[in-house]
Amino acid sequence: xxxxxxxxxxxxxxxxxxxxxxxxxxxxxxxxxxxxxxxxxxxxxxxxxxxxxxxxxxxxxxxxxxxxxxxxxxxxxxxxxxxxxxxxxxxxxxxxxxxxxxxxxxxxxxxxxxxxxxxxxxxxxxxxxxxxxxxxxxxxxxxxxxxxxxxxxxxxxxxxxxxxxxxxxxxxxxxxxxxxxxxxxxxxxxxxxxxxxxxxxxxxxxxxxxxxxxxxxxxxxxxxxxxxxxxxxxxxxxxxxxxxxxxxxxxxxxxxxxxxxxxxxxxxxxxxxxxxxxxxxxxxxxxxxxxxxxxxxxxxxxxxxxxxxxxxxxxxxxxxxxxxxxxxxxxxxxxxxxxxxxxxxxxxxx
Numbered sequence: 001x002x003x004x005x006x007x008x009x010x011x012x013x014x015x016x017x018x019x020x021x022x023x024x025x026x027x028x029x030x031x032x033x034x035x036x037x038x039x040x041x042x043x044x045x046x047x048x049x050x051x052x053x054x055x056x057x058x059x060x061x062x063x064x065x066x067x068x069x070x071x072x073x074x075x076x077x078x079x080x081x082x083x084x085x086x087x088x089x090x091x092x093x094x095x096x097x098x099x100x101x102x103x104x105x106x107x108x109x110x111x112x113x114x115x116x117x118x119x120x121x122x123x124x125x126x127x128x129x130x131x132x133x134x135x136x137x138x139x140x141x142x143x144x145x146x147x148x149x150x151x152x153x154x155x156x157x158x159x160x161x162x163x164x165x166x167x168x169x170x171x172x173x174x175x176x177x178x179x180x181x182x183x184x185x186x187x188x189x190x191x192x193x194x195x196x197x198x199x200x201x202x203x204x205x206x207x208x209x210x211x212x213x214x215x216x217x218x219x220x221x222x223x224x225x226x227x228x229x230x231x232x233x234x235x236x237x238x239x240x241x242x243x244x245x246x247x248x249x250x251x252x253x254x255x256x257x258x259x260x261x262x263x264x265x266x267x268x269x270x271x272x273x274x275x276x277x278x279x280x281x282x283x284x285x286x287x288x289x290x291x292x293x294x295x296x297x298x299x300x301x302x303x304x305x306x307x308x309x310x311x312x313x314x315x316x317x318x319x320x321x322x323x324x325x326x327x328x329x330x331x332x333x334x335x336x337x338x339x340x341x342x343x344x345x346x347x348x349x350x
Contacts, residue, residue, distance in 0.1 A: 064238070064284035066328065066345030069300055073311035075332065075339040081117075081125050083336030090316070091117075091333035093137035093182070093279070095145070095350035096323030097160065102145065103333050104134045111202045112150055112179075116158070119331075119338065129163040132156075135199065136182035136279070136319070138350045141189060148180030150199035153206065155180055155191065155215065169193075169215045172223070177213075178206040182234045182279055182319070183350070184243070190262065191215040192243055196230035212245050214264065224264050228255065233280035233290065233319070235348060237303065244270070244288060246277035253277075254290060254301070270305040279319025281330065283347035289330060291317040298332065298341075311341060322347035 083089070089107035096102075099121040106114030116129040116137070133151020140146050145158040146168065153176035155169040168191065170176065179199035184192045196210045211226040212234065224243070225231070231247035243257040243264050252274040257264035271290075278291040286303040293316050300309035316335040323329055327346035332339045 064346070066284070066343075068283075068285060068287060068345060069309040069343055071309055073298070073300075073309055073341050073343075075298075075311050075313055075341050077314070078119070078123075078338045078340060080123050081119055081338035085336065088335075090318050090335055091338060092135050092318045093147070093350070094319055094321040094323075094331045094333050094338075095137040095139050096321055096327075096331070097139050097143065097145075097349070099325075101321070101323050101331055101338075102128060102137060102160065103338070104132065104137060104147070106135065112199045114151065116145070116147075116160075128160055129158055132158065132163075132165075133202070134158075135180070136193070136350075138183040138185050138191075140185055141187075146183055146185060146191065148183055148193055150179035150181075150202040153177045153179065153203050155183070155193055169213070169219070169221050172207065172213065172221050175207055176203070176205040178210060181232060184234045184236045186236060186240050186262075188262070189217045192224070192234055192236070192264075194231040194234050194245060194247070196232060196247065198230065210247075224257065225255070225267055228253065232278050235280045235282045235288065237282060237286050238284055239286075242303075244280060244282070246274065246280065246290060248274075248277070250275055254288070254305070271301055271307075274299075278317060279333075281320040281322055281348050281350070283322070283343075283345045285345065287345075287347075289320050289347070291320055291332065293317055296334075313337075313339060321350045323349060 087107050092104040094103045101119040104114050105117045106112050114132050114134050116132045118126050118128040133149045134147035136148040138146045145160050147156045149156040157166045157168050177195045178197045181194045192214050200206050209226045210230050212224040212231050214222050214224050228247040231245050233246045235244045241259050246254045253269045254271040255267040256270045257267040275295045276293040278293040281289045288301045290299050296313045298311040315337045318333045320332045328343050330341040
């Protein structure tokens with residue numbers, strides 16, 4: 001399969017599905033959060049995550065070109081997407097499909113009632129799926145939306161046209177999940193997702209601990225890690241040989257898991273001292289675009305954990321995804337708001 005990159009049809013970077021207009025590299029809202037942000041410094045791991053992980057993301061696919069962002073980036077609010085709700089809530093889980101951006105829109109009351117909105121090519125916003133109960137979104141090889149659905153405490157699959165829902169992963173060790181949040185999907189269809197407890201009250205039941213999970217192509221669910229408090233954003237490196245997960249609250253971390261024969265190995269902290277990390281995106285060179293929720297900022301890290309760029313916003317942030325005609329527009333979701341940053345490099349569609 002091919003994608004358009006700088007107006008030329010080229011082989012895609014990561015996934016084998018067609019997502020028009022971009023090369024894909026390889027994302028929780030903290031509802032009611034009243035934690036005070038403390039000043040923390042970003043410290044890269046002393047071992048720089050070891051060469052075993054850093055080197056795996058250093059080599060860029062030949063189809064990837066562009067300019068790596070540096071310094072202060074300038075976000076632009078998409079006014080047409082400002083929330084029309086009268087009660088507080090969050091936009092979440094942006095994903096680019098064909099020529100449109102889909103994102104979840106949920107409130108903090110009534111079981112975190114959620115719908116999936118669509119930013120159309122003409123700049124208008126319409127409701128694609130009502131009452132989706134969703135947070136993070138991704139797209140599978142068949143163009144279907146895969147959602148972390150706190151309403152069902154599961155991973156769900158939606159037809160973006162008809163809204164028809166099917167269940168993907170419902171339970172682990174006999175119990176439903178807490179509130180599945182963010183999702184990453186490998187080219188072979190393997191699904192990775194985070195399961196914090198932020199919307200745990202949306203429905204009865206849950207897991208004893210918050211965790212990161214892997215859903216194999218045969219439906220088998222395994223636990224990747226349960227040592228991060230409220231894991232949040234999740235993403236894959238362009239070569240799909242490293243899984244990235246963040247979480248941990250005010251003293252949060254960005255953790256990297258080397259993937260061997262399709263199985264994540266023990267995680268190593270790539271960046272520490274992150275203030276309430278949220279969703280992430282990855283560009284085709286492997287740089288990581290990480291949102292900090294209450295700090296209202298985006299920070300960009302190299303695969304070795306060095307910060308190279310940043311941006312400040314006027315509302316709480318939740319997630320990021322690449323899209324646009326050439327896949328070089330970074331879209332960001334937040335508190336009833338949507339922004340974009342024009343870049344010179346393409347990246348993951350969710």
